[in-house]
Amino acid sequence: MLFLPDAPAQPLARVITPGPATSVQDLGRQGLAHLGLAQGGALDMNAHAWANHLLGNPVQAASLEITCGGLRLEILQTAYLACVGAPLQMIRNQKIIPMQMNFQVQAGDQLSFTYQGQGMRSYLAVAGGWQVPVCFGSRSTVLREACGGFQGRFLQAQDLLKGLPQITSSSYSSRGVGRTYQGWPLPKPLVLRILPSYQVQDFSPYAQHLLSQHTYQVSPQSNRMGYRLTGEVIPTPATNYASEGITLGAIQIPSDGQPIILLRERQNVGGYAKIGTVLPRDLDKLAQCPAYYPIRFTWITEKEMPSIYAQHQAWLDFFGLTDGT
Secondary structure (H helix, E strand, O other): OOEOOOOOOEEEEEEEEEOOEEEEEOOOOOOOHHHOOOOOOOOOHHHHHHHHHOOOOOOOOOEEEEEOOOEEEEEOOOEEEEEEEOOOEEEEOOEEEOOOEEEEEOOOOEEEEEOOOOOOEEEEEEOOOEOOOOEOOEOOOEHHHOEOOEOOEOOOOOOEEEEOOEOOOOOOOOOEOHHHOOOOOOOOOEEEEEEEOOOHHHOOHHHHHHHHHOOEEEOOOOOOOEEEEEOOOOOOOOOOOOOEEOOOOEEEEOOOOOOEEEOOOOOOEEOOEEEEEEOHHHHHHHOOOOOOOEEEEEEOOOOOHHHHHHHHHHHHHHOOOOOOO
C-alpha cells in the first residue's frame, strides 16, 4: 500500500493553472435519478479505471479529469501519481515523462500537462484517491447541480488538492497500462456499436438504415451532458412520447433528425424518440472525440451479443466491479 488509509487527508499539490475544464470525477452517483440528480462520473471510465489500477486503488477512487490539458501543479509532498487517457505532454521540472503509467513526485516538483491535439480527456490519479467532500455518495463534480469536487466547480488557481499521506513502499514499481489498455489510439472514424431500443420499431426501416450507413461528425455543442452529431437527417416517428427515464448512451433523435448521444450528466427524463443505445466501452472512446471527429454506427447482431457480453463482464471483473458502469 502506498498511502495511510486511516490518516486525515493532507494537501499534496497546489493548482498553479487549472486548464480549461479540470474536475474531480469518480464512478458517479448511482440510483439517485429519482431525486433529480445527474449520474456524473468520468466520461472515459476506462481511462479513469486504469489510472487508479496502476496505483492499486479501487476504481471508485476519485481522479482528476483533465480536459484538453492546461493543468499545472506544484507538488507539496511526496506522492504517487498515474495519468491515463488522451496523450498529453507531461513535464516534471522541465523534463518530459511518459503518459499511460505511474510515477513518483517530490515536494517542490512542478508538473504540467500540455494538450497535444489528440483526444480530449486524461485522468490523473493519486495513490488513495483525491480527497474532497462526498456529495450524495460520490465525489464527482456536476456543475449545473453545484455538487461534488471543489464546491461543484472546475478547478481554480490556488486550489489545494488533498490526498491521504503517501508512504515509501518496497512494493512500489513503475508500470504502464500495456496492451491490455484498449483506449488509444482512437480509430478514425470511430464506429459505435448500438443496441436497438424498444422504440426502434417506431422508426422506419429507411431511418434505421440511414443511421448505420452514413458518417456523422461531433458537433462543437457537445458536452458532458451529451454528444450532438451532425450529418444525414434521420426521419423521426410521428408518435408523441411521454417523458421517461433515460439510460446512459441512449441515442435521441429530436425533431431536426440529428442524433444526440446522452452521457453521464444527461437529464434524467426526456420525451424524444430513442432509436438505440451505445455500449458503455464505446462511450469511453466517444468521450475522447473532439469537435468534427467522424462517427459511424453499427447495429449489434444477435450472434455478436454473447461475445460482447463476455468482454464487458471481463472488464468489470478485472476492475472488481459488479454493475454495468
